[in-house]
Structures are given as C-alpha cells and as structure tokens.
Amino acid sequence: MTLVVSWVESANAAGAAFPLNNLPCGVFSTAGTGPRCGVAIGDAILDVAALEREGALDLAGAPLFAEPAWNAAMAAGPRTWRALRGRLAGLLAAGSPLRDAVAPHLVAQRDATLHLPFRVAEYTDFYAGRNHAFNVGALFRGPENALPPNWLHMPVGYNGRASSVVVSGTEFHRPWGQLKGAGFERPAFAPSRRFDFELELGAVVGLPSAAGRPVTVAEADAMIFGYVLLNDWSARDIQAWEAQPLGPFQAKATATTISPWIVMKDALEPFRVSTPPREAELLPYLHEDGPMLYDIALEVGLAPEGGAESVISRTNYREMYYSAAQLLAHHTTAGAPMRTGDLLGSGTISGATKDSRGSMLELSWGGREPVALDDGTARRFLLDGDRVTLRGAATGDGYTIGFGECAGRLLPALADPYAR
Amino acid sequence: MTLVVSWVESANAAGAAFPLNNLPCGVFSTAGTGPRCGVAIGDAILDVAALEREGALDLAGAPLFAEPAWNAAMAAGPRTWRALRGRLAGLLAAGSPLRDAVAPHLVAQRDATLHLPFRVAEYTDFYAGRNHAFNVGALFRGPENALPPNWLHMPVGYNGRASSVVVSGTEFHRPWGQLKGAGFERPAFAPSRRFDFELELGAVVGLPSAAGRPVTVAEADAMIFGYVLLNDWSARDIQAWEAQPLGPFQAKATATTISPWIVMKDALEPFRVSTPPREAELLPYLHEDGPMLYDIALEVGLAPEGGAESVISRTNYREMYYSAAQLLAHHTTAGAPMRTGDLLGSGTISGATKDSRGSMLELSWGGREPVALDDGTARRFLLDGDRVTLRGAATGDGYTIGFGECAGRLLPALADPYAR
Numbered sequence: 001m002t003l004v005v006s007w008v009e010s011a012n013a014a015g016a017a018f019p020l021n022n023l024p025c026g027v028f029s030t031a032g033t034g035p036r037c038g039v040a041i042g043d044a045i046l047d048v049a050a051l052e053r054e055g056a057l058d059l060a061g062a063p064l065f066a067e068p069a070w071n072a073a074m075a076a077g078p079r080t081w082r083a084l085r086g087r088l089a090g091l092l093a094a095g096s097p098l099r100d101a102v103a104p105h106l107v108a109q110r111d112a113t114l115h116l117p118f119r120v121a122e123y124t125d126f127y128a129g130r131n132h133a134f135n136v137g138a139l140f141r142g143p144e145n146a147l148p149p150n151w152l153h154m155p156v157g158y159n160g161r162a163s164s165v166v167v168s169g170t171e172f173h174r175p176w177g178q179l180k181g182a183g184f185e186r187p188a189f190a191p192s193r194r195f196d197f198e199l200e201l202g203a204v205v206g207l208p209s210a211a212g213r214p215v216t217v218a219e220a221d222a223m224i225f226g227y228v229l230l231n232d233w234s235a236r237d238i239q240a241w242e243a244q245p246l247g248p249f250q251a252k253a254t255a256t257t258i259s260p261w262i263v264m265k266d267a268l269e270p271f272r273v274s275t276p277p278r279e280a281e282l283l284p285y286l287h288e289d290g291p292m293l294y295d296i297a298l299e300v301g302l303a304p305e306g307g308a309e310s311v312i313s314r315t316n317y318r319e320m321y322y323s324a325a326q327l328l329a330h331h332t333t334a335g336a337p338m339r340t341g342d343l344l345g346s347g348t349i350s351g352a353t354k355d356s357r358g359s360m361l362e363l364s365w366g367g368r369e370p371v372a373l374d375d376g377t378a379r380r381f382l383l384d385g386d387r388v389t390l391r392g393a394a395t396g397d398g399y400t401i402g403f404g405e406c407a408g409r410l411l412p413a414l415a416d417p418y419a420r
Numbered sequence: 421m422t423l424v425v426s427w428v429e430s431a432n433a434a435g436a437a438f439p440l441n442n443l444p445c446g447v448f449s450t451a452g453t454g455p456r457c458g459v460a461i462g463d464a465i466l467d468v469a470a471l472e473r474e475g476a477l478d479l480a481g482a483p484l485f486a487e488p489a490w491n492a493a494m495a496a497g498p499r500t501w502r503a504l505r506g507r508l509a510g511l512l513a514a515g516s517p518l519r520d521a522v523a524p525h526l527v528a529q530r531d532a533t534l535h536l537p538f539r540v541a542e543y544t545d546f547y548a549g550r551n552h553a554f555n556v557g558a559l560f561r562g563p564e565n566a567l568p569p570n571w572l573h574m575p576v577g578y579n580g581r582a583s584s585v586v587v588s589g590t591e592f593h594r595p596w597g598q599l600k601g602a603g604f605e606r607p608a609f610a611p612s613r614r615f616d617f618e619l620e621l622g623a624v625v626g627l628p629s630a631a632g633r634p635v636t637v638a639e640a641d642a643m644i645f646g647y648v649l650l651n652d653w654s655a656r657d658i659q660a661w662e663a664q665p666l667g668p669f670q671a672k673a674t675a676t677t678i679s680p681w682i683v684m685k686d687a688l689e690p691f692r693v694s695t696p697p698r699e700a701e702l703l704p705y706l707h708e709d710g711p712m713l714y715d716i717a718l719e720v721g722l723a724p725e726g727g728a729e730s731v732i733s734r735t736n737y738r739e740m741y742y743s744a745a746q747l748l749a750h751h752t753t754a755g756a757p758m759r760t761g762d763l764l765g766s767g768t769i770s771g772a773t774k775d776s777r778g779s780m781l782e783l784s785w786g787g788r789e790p791v792a793l794d795d796g797t798a799r800r801f802l803l804d805g806d807r808v809t810l811r812g813a814a815t816g817d818g819y820t821i822g823f824g825e826c827a828g829r830l831l832p833a834l835a836d837p838y839a840r
Contacts, residue, residue, distance in 0.1 A: 122542070122582055127666060137665075148664045153607050154598050158666040159579035162542055163631075164756035173632050175754040178574050178703065187573050189703045189753075211583075212593055214837045235754065244568045245557075246547060246578040247667020250754035283598065283609045285838070333609075333837075334595040334655065334670040336584035417634045417753075418705070 001270040003399040005094040008106065010042030017393065017402025018042055023088055024261035024403065025226065027068045028112040035068035035115045040261055040404070041092055044106040048088070051105055056091070056098075059083045070118045070262065074206035074225045075340040081206070081225065085266055114260035114404075116167045117228075118204060121341035123165055123256065124331060125200075125232055126157035128322035130276075132348040135362040152280040155322040155330050157347075158247045160232075165256045165343065168229075168406045174384060174413040175254040177238035191413030192235035194367065194381045197388045198348040199300050199358035201317050202230035203324035204262050205342035212335045217288050220328035223338065227268065227294075227324070229259035229390045229406035230345050236361055236381070258343070259390070259406040267401050271295045271394040273318045275326075285329060292323030296394045296401075298349060300358065302373065305385025305409075310374040312363060315349050315356040317392070384412040421690040423819040425514040428526065430462030437813065437822025438462055443508055444681035444823065445490045445646065448532040455488035455535045460681055460824070461512055464526040468508070471525055476511070476518075479503050490538045490682065494626035494645045495760040501626070501645065505686055534680035534824075536587045537648075538624060541761035543585055543676065544751060545620075545652055546577035548742035550696075552768040555782040572700040575742040575750050577767075578667045580652075585676045585763065588649075588826045594804060594833040595674040597658035611833030612655035614787065614801045617808045618768040619720050619778035621737050622650035623744035624682050625762035632755045637708050640748035643758065647688065647714075647744070649679035649810045649826035650765050656781055656801070676765070679810070679826040687821050691715045691814040693738045695746075705749060712743030716814045716821075718769060720778065722793065725805025730794040732783060735769050735776040737812070804832040 004020040005012055011019045018024065018040040028045050029035040036049035049065040051057045057064070060080050064073040073084065091102045127133055130147075133156075137146030150156060166172070174195055180187035206225030209215050215223065232252060239251030272291040296317040303309035327344050348358040357363045360381050363371045370378035382388070390406040424440040425432055431439045438444065438460040448465050449455040456469035469485040471477045477484070480500050484493040493504065511522045547553055550567075553576075557566030570576060586592070594615055600607035626645030629635050635643065652672060659671030692711040716737040723729035747764050768778040777783045780801050783791045790798035802808070810826040 150598070150600075150607070150661055150664065153600075154662065156662065156666055157669055159581055159669070161579055161756045163759055166631075172755060176634065177753050178570070180570075180573075186700075187570070187703065189705055211586075212834070212837075214596065216838060238754065241570055242574065242576065243665070243667070244570065245663070245667070246576055247663070247665070249577055249579070250750070253751075253754040253756040255755065280606075283607065285609055330670070331673075333597050334658065334673040335592060335675065336581045336673040339583055414632075417632075418636060 002397045004089065006041060006092045007094050007096060007099050008042040008044055008092060010044065015400055016042060017400060017404065019399045020089055020092055021396065021399050022263065022267050022401045023085055024263045025070050026117045026261045027115040028107065029115065030107055030111050037065040037068065037070060039088060040109070043109050045109055045112055046088070046092065047105040047107060057087060059087065068115065071341050074118060074204065077207050078222060081264060082266060085264065114167060116165065117260060117262050119341050120162040120165045120343050121339040123160040123162040123343045124157055125160045125252065125345035125347065126155050126327050127347040128155045128320050128327060129347050129349050130321040131319060131350040131352055132358060132362065135350060135357065139366045153283065155327045157327060160256065161253045164253050165258060168257055168260050168404065168408065170255065170257065171409045171411050172255045173411045175235055176413060176417050177235055177250050178241055179237045180241045187241060192237055194236035195410060196234045196236055196360045196381055197300065198232040198234055199298060199313065199315070199390055200230040200232055200345045200348060201296065202228045202258055203328065203344045204228060205328065205338050205344070206340060208340050209332050209338040211337040214285070214332040215329055217286060217292065217325045217329045221292060221325035223328060224265055224324060226262040226264040228262055229392050229403045231257040231388060231390055231406055231408060232345055233257065255408065257406055257408040259403040261404045263401060263403055268294045268394060270396055275323055276321060285333065286326050288323065288326065292325045293318050293320055294394060296392050298390065298392045301389040302379065303387040304373065304375060304377060304383065307375050309389065312371055313355060313357055315351040315358060317349060319349055319351050320346055382410050384410060386410050422817045424509065426461060426512045427514050427516060427519050428462040428464055428512060430464065435820055436462060437820060437824065439819045440509055440512055441816065441819050442683065442687050442821045443505055444683045446537045446681045447488050447535040448527065449535065450527055450531050457485040457488065457490060459508060460529065463529050465529055465532055466508070466512065467525040467527060477507060479507065488535065491761050494538060494624065497627055498642055501684060502686060505684065534587060536585065537680060537682050539761050540582040540585045540763050541759040543580040543582040543763045544577055545580045545672065545765035545767065546575050546747050547767040548575045548740050548747060549767050549769050550741040551739060551770040551772055552778060552782065555770060555777065559786045573703070575747045577747065580676065581673045584673050585678060588677055588680050588824065588828065590675065590677065591829045591831050592675045593831045595655055596833060596837050597655055597670050598661055599657045600661045607661060612657055614656035615830060616654045616656055616780045616801055617720065618652040618654055619718060619733065619735070619810055620650040620652055620765045620768060621716065622648045622678055623748065623764045624648060625748065625758050625764070626760060628760050629752050629758040631757040634705070634752040635749055637706060637712065637745045637749045641712060641745035643748060644685055644744060646682040646684040648682050649812050649823045651677040651808060651810055651826055651828060652765055653677065675828065677826055677828040679823040681824045683821060683823055688714045688814060690816055695743055696741060705753065706746050708743065708746065712745045713738050713740055714814060716812050718810065718812045721809040722799065723807045724793065724795060724797060724803065727795045729809065732791055733775060733777055735771040735778060737769060739769055739771050740766055802830050804830060806830050
C-alpha cells in the first residue's frame with residue numbers, strides 16, 4: 001500500500017501521522033462549540049457529525065454521530081466501518097468533486113480540544129507481553145520462577161476500572177494509598193512513592209457478543225473496531241501491598257490515559273504480523289487463523305517539569321505474545337457478554353533489550369538502576385511534574401499511520417486528599 | 421420502629437416482605453407493556469413511572485422514571501430519596517385520601533416480570549468477611565497463613581465484570597474454561613467441575629464522587645442508595661488455575677445474580693449495627709463514625725432439578741468485618757471516580773459455624789465433606805439443574821424488610837460453546 005493522496009495538503013507530507021490512509025476517529029470541540037465526532041486528516045479534523053447532518057454520510061439508516069462519542073458507529077459493524085472509510089476517502093481524495101462542500105467542515109487541530117473518543121463500557125487489562133511478564137516475575141520471584149505456570153497457556157488479565165480512563169492531556173495527582181515497606185510492622189496511608197507508567201496498546205470493541213456464547217479468535221478479530229495507545233499508570237508500592245490474593249486494585253485506579261484517536265482496524269491491515277512462535281501449544285480456542293498482531297513502532301518520552309523530553313524506551317507492538325483477538329476470545333470463555341465500548345489493554349509492551357522496556361519498573365530494574373535523562377537527572381520512578389508521552393506509528397510505503405500523542409502529567413499529591 | 425399500615429392489605433400481613441416500611445425499587449413489565457420503574461408493596465407493584473407521568477411524583481424538577489432503570493432517581497441524592505419515600509408512604513398509607521387515584525397503578529406481582537433494577541455502571545467485588553477469608557485461606561494455605569497480611573488493614577477487593585450482572589431468575593449454562601488438575605502437565609478447555617455460589621450483599625452507589633477526591637466513610641455511606649442480595653457465582657477450578665498473579669477473572673465472569681428489588685438505605689436504618697471489634701487498628705481513612713453494618717438474616721436454599729429445596733446455610737450480614745461504606749471509601753483512595761450505578765459486592769458472608777458458611781467451597785470444605793440435602797443426595801459443588809436461592813430479611817417490631825428472592829439455576833454446559 002502506498003500513500004493515498006488528499007486535497008488536504010498537510011495529509012500528504014512526509015511522516016504526517018494522519019494521511020488519508022489513516023482517518024482515525026476522535027471527538028473534538030472548539031471555542032464556543034460542543035464536543036462532536038471527527039476524523040483526523042493532516043493537520044485538520046473533519047467534522048463528520050456536521051457531514052452526517054447534511055446528509056453526506058447516510059450509511060446506516062440511523063445517525064451514527066448524533067452524540068459526541070463513536071459508540072454508535074462502533075456498534076454498526078465492519079460493513080459500516082468499511083463503508084464509512086470508503087465514503088470519507090472519496091470526499092477527501094485529491095480531485096474530489098465534493099471538495100468545496102467538504103472544506104467548510106475542516107477544523108484546524110490546533111484550534112480543537114480533544115475528548116475521550118468513545119464511552120468506555122468496561123476496561124480490562126492484560127499481561128500479554130512475554131518480556132514484561134518475565135521481567136516483572138524475575139524482579140519479584142527470581143528468573144527461575146519468572147513466568148507464572150499459566151502464562152504460556154492463556155492471556156492472563158484482570159478487570160480494571162473504566163471510570164479511570166481519561167484522554168491524553170488529562171493531568172492528575174499522585175495518588176495516596178496504603179503502603180507497607182519491608183520491615184514496617186503496619187501500613188501507612190501516604191502518597192505513592194513508586195508511581196509508574198505502562199506502555200500499552202488498547203483494543204476497542206465495536207461489535208458486542210452474546211451472553212453465554214464464547215467467540216473464536218477470528219470472530220473476536222472481527223469485533224474489534226480499532227486501537228488506541230494506552231498508558232496504564234501504576235502505583236507499584238500500593239500494588240505490592242494490596243494485590244494478594246485478588247490482584248491489583250487501587251494501584252491501577254488513578255488514571256488510564258488513552259490517545260485521542262482510535263485508529264480503525266482497516267487502517268492497520270497492511271501492517272499485520274504474526275505472534276511469535278508458541279513456546280507451549282495453545283488450546284484450540286486460542287488458535288489464530290492468520291496474523292493478528294501489528295507492526296507498530298512505539299516510544300516513550302519523559303519530560304521533567306519545565307524541561308526537555310528524553311526518549312526512554314523504543315519498542316514495537318509485535319513484541320506481544322498474545323494478540324488482542326486472543327485476549328478478547330479468552331475474555332468471552334466463561335459467558336459474560338462483551339459490549340460496544342469495551343477497552344482491552346495489551347499489557348506492558350517491552351522488547352528484549354533494556355532500552356525497549358515499557359515501564360519504569362523494568363527500565364530501572366525495580367528502582368535499582370536509575371534511568372539517565374538527557375538533562376542530567378535520573379529516574380527510578382516518576383517524579384512530580386513528569387510528563388510521559390507515548391507515541392506510535394506504523395510505517396508503510398511513503399506514509400505513516402499515527403495515533404496522536406498519549407500524554408499525561410503527574411501532579412504532586414494533594415496535601416490532604418480529604419480537605420474540601 | 422413498628423409496622424406502618426397501608427391500605428394495600430397484603431403489605432400488613434405478618435412476615436410480608438414488602439410492608440410500607442420497605443418500598444424497595446425495581447423494574448417490571450407485564451404482558452403487552454414494556455419495562456418501567458416500580459416499588460413493591462405487599463403482593464403488588466406500584467407503577468411509579470405512571471404516577472410520575474400523572475404529576476403525582478414531581479420531586480426533582482426533572483423526570484426520575486423516564487427510563488426503565490432507577491439510575492436517574494439514584495443520582496438525585498439523599499434528599500430526593502427521602503422525599504420519594506415520604507411521598508409514596510403518604511400515597512399508600514392507610515386512610516390516604518389519594519387511594520382511589522393510586523389504586524389503578526398497582527400491578528399484581530404474580531402478573532409481572534422483573535428486570536434488572538438499575539444499569540450497572542461498574543461492578544466491584546470484595547472479600548470483606550473474616551470467616552470467609554479465613555476459611556478460604558485455611559483451605560489453600562493452611563490455618564496458620566489463612567488471612568493475607570493486608571487483610572486486617574484494608575478491604576481487599578477486585579474489579580468484576582459489570583456485563584455479567586443479571587436479575588434473579590436468569591438461567592445460565594455451566595461455563596467452560598481452562599482447568600488444570602494437580603498432576604496434569606497441561607490445562608484442558610472443559611466445563612467447570614467445581615462451580616459454586618457465593619452469598620453476598622451488594623451496595624448500590626447512588627451519588628457519584630469526583631475524580632481525584634477520595635471520600636470518607638461517612639461520605640461513602642451517604643452515597644449509597646440501597647442494597648441488593650447478590651450471588652457471585654464462581655468456578656473454583658477456573659480460578660485456581662488463572663488467578664496468579666492478577667486475581668480472579670473468567671472464574672467470576674459467568675453470572676452475578678442480584679435480587680430484583682433494591683432496598684433503600686432508609687428502610688434499613690432501624691437495623692444498623694456496628695462492625696465487630698477491630699483486630700488491628702484501622703488507618704484513619706477507614707474509621708467509622710457510627711454503626712455501618714445491618715442486622716439482616718440471610719439464608720441459602722438449594723433445590724435439585726425437579727426436587728424440593730434444602731436450606732444449606734443461615735447467616736447474617738452483621739458477620740462482615742468491613743461495612744459497605746468502608747469498601748466504598750477504600751475504593752476511592754487512588755482517585756478514580758465512583759459513578760451512579762456502581763455495584764459493590766460485600767464478599768461471601770459466612771458465619772463462624774459450619775452451617776452458616778456462604779459458599780459450597782466452605783460448606784463442603786473444598787469438596788472433602790459433602791453437604792447432605794433433604795432429598796438424600798449430597799453436594800460437593802453444584803450439579804446441573806441446581807437452583808440456588810438467596811433470601812434476606814431484617815425483622816423489626818411487627819414487620820419485615822425483604823429483598824425478594826435472588827435465585828438462579830445452573831443449566832448444563834453447552835456441548836460445544838462454539839457451535840453456531
């Protein structure tokens with residue numbers, strides 16, 4: 001696949017994140033106007049809600065963009081998703097006879113505020129990267145027992161808190177929680193001292209599944225509307241004390257930041273790659289009938305307050321052991337239905353090398369090996385004021401598919417979180 | 421408090437679950453009519469949606485019952501909850517001058533189908549009963565290490581799957597899942613063999629909380645709209661294999677059954693009791709400034725397919741170590757907001773004696789001591805066709821506050837869950 005040329009010139013620039021091949025889905029507002037659905041094209045946003053109201057996007061018989069969230073379009077299914085992409089491509093392609101009708105519905109991205117692109121129904125986070133699972137296991141249980149016994153047989157996951165999901169740019173305070181240091185007899189309630197990021201990709205479920213009916217990996221893949229970058233902020237010290245025996249809870253309940261743009265699955269088709277060779281044969285319900293991962297280059301930038309950013313990790317989504325379709329198929333095995341708007345985090349994406357690890361816990365090896373930043377400071381975990389930015393790009397023949405920045409800044413803990 | 425007499429005669433009968441003191445909130449439909457909000461009174465349901473349309477319940481300036489779910493009323497807050505109870509009590513009290521206007525909006529419960537009373541925003545399950553935590557810990561780690569180190573310091577909990585929540589009466593199939601018996605080298609994908617119930621009480625959040633703002637126990641108590649009976653069906657064998665290191669996942673994702681009626685907190689006020697003495701001093705953020713548990717007698721009935729029911733457990737909600745207000749306060753510590761419609765399971769409610777344990781895992785001590793039923797059969801775990809019914813009642817001076825049955829029947833596993 002090569003660049004599809006648009007009359008929106010900025011979409012054709014080398015390295016542009018939003019060429020006509022991409023058309024990712026977001027929700028935006030501008031001064032004096034409320035949030036509405038749009039797609040990114042070059043340095044602009046096309047107001048698809050306005051186009052729909054004008055009758056230029058009648059794809060499903062019913063409005064897809066009546067509310068400021070992509071859920072209705074996500075629920076409409078793959079034929080509508082494809083038809084939408086086709087229609088938008090026609091409107092925005094170089095030489096389109098409709099250019100003059102469409103151009104008034106372009107808004108400059110610099111004038112727009114971006115909101116959560118969809119209503120998150122439920123949020124589930126997995127642990128589907130082998131390097132991450134090995135690193136964390138080695139840190140806490142030693143390299144001999146690093147991978148839990150179930151790990152090579154199923155995508156291990158846990159339900160997260162949907163209300164913690166926020167859009168890129170949302171600031172939040174370092175959380176308080178129960179901490180208990182080794183050697184202390186009793187826990188304290190105090191601000192987390194080991195606050196971390198996790199580089200992940202999130203799969204966004206479009207089509208729901210029926211109660212009591214597990215889905216195959218192929219069916220699961222067809223249910224996925226698209227992908228977002230996802231930062232599953234984690235308080236390692238809260239987690240260490242709370243997580244036995246029922247898993248992480250408040251450690252993951254401060255914020256989960258996602259990129260403002262959902263990249264539709266069709267935009268990623270040219271970048272499909274297979275999961276790595278299986279180290280243990282998977283049960284049939286987890287079998288893939290084709291490549292289900294994507295070649296998406298990822299990086300993590302960390303900028304101290306008022307300082308320049310250092311890139312502290314570079315990795316790729318193809319490092320995952322389990323694909324999002326496998327996570328989703330596993331998620332349905334026991335019978336609970338999946339719903340439009342469910343968000344599935346991949347788990348931390350770490351490569352095999354030290355500079356490709358997707359969390360500070362791994363980069364600093366549990367805090368023992370500080371990570372040097374370009375400004376001469378170092379980090380074991382995040383400091384107040386630190387801004388973490390995730391970036392992702394799939395690179396085709398002369399074009400790039402970007403997600404937009406997935407950024408968040410850690411504010412200092414509240415002096416008294418109960419003060420009103 | 422004594423019985424408040426209603427002109428609905430059945431509400432005044434001895435032992436009636438729904439006297440005027442109760443007025444629990446549900447959603448019902450009848451042949452040919454769609455679901456709508458109602459409150460139970462005696463053997464009838466009062467159609468509050470119809471009353472509101474007629475102008476008899478203008479409490480909040482905006483409609484509370486425009487949709488078939490209690491969420492709008494739940495979000496309206498304690499003053500509206502109290503005003504609603506007062507208004508309904510006035511309409512239904514013996515001697516009410518409005519009897520003739522109200523009577524046409526009563527529907528016989530036997531003619532009604534009951535639906536989920538509210539849209540579940542998110543579902544969290546806790547582990548807040550000391551006897552249950554001790555029993556399960558003793559089964560898996562021995563009595564010396566039964567309670568995890570954190571247990572006496574915080575309500576341990578995990579996020580569940582909201583889409584698994586179903587109303588009493590919903591049947592479901594025994595789930596398939598990954599099982600790995602001791603001595604087997606590899607897991608199998610097969611129907612669960614150790615399928616269980618868990619007797620719990622669920623707290624229903626009415627008022628939301630703000631992001632980044634933990635709430636005190638007193639604030640949390642004020643946010644709670646009411647309580648439901650809750651059966652957190654559990655596949656013990658799936659759980660044993662999947663739960664390390666991130667906690668239960670598919671083991672709890674088949675169904676979570678709740679009673680059809682939400683008993684409002686005000687109806688339970690006369691039954692408040694204190695949590696038991698603290699075995700370790702709690703951190704200040706978990707301090708209670710008054711009694712936060714309730715004296716609610718609970719029982720579990722088990723009926724084999726086509727057979728009579730045996731009561732296999734009798735216990736009380738006052739057995740819990742942590743109150744729902746403490747669970748909710750702890751839930752907000754890390755910053756994620758709580759939302760209208762959040763459902764918090766107490767965790768299994770087990771008494772100190774063998775016949776007061778709230779799960780088959782504990783009653784049969786891990787399957788080692790079969791539980792005798794009245795029909796001469798015995799159970800280690802649930803058999804296909806078994807119907808489990810939870811019941812709860814708070815008993816005042818001449819009246820009872822009931823929840824309605826929380827029942828579910830386990831159908832056999834599908835022969836092939838992937839057949840279409």
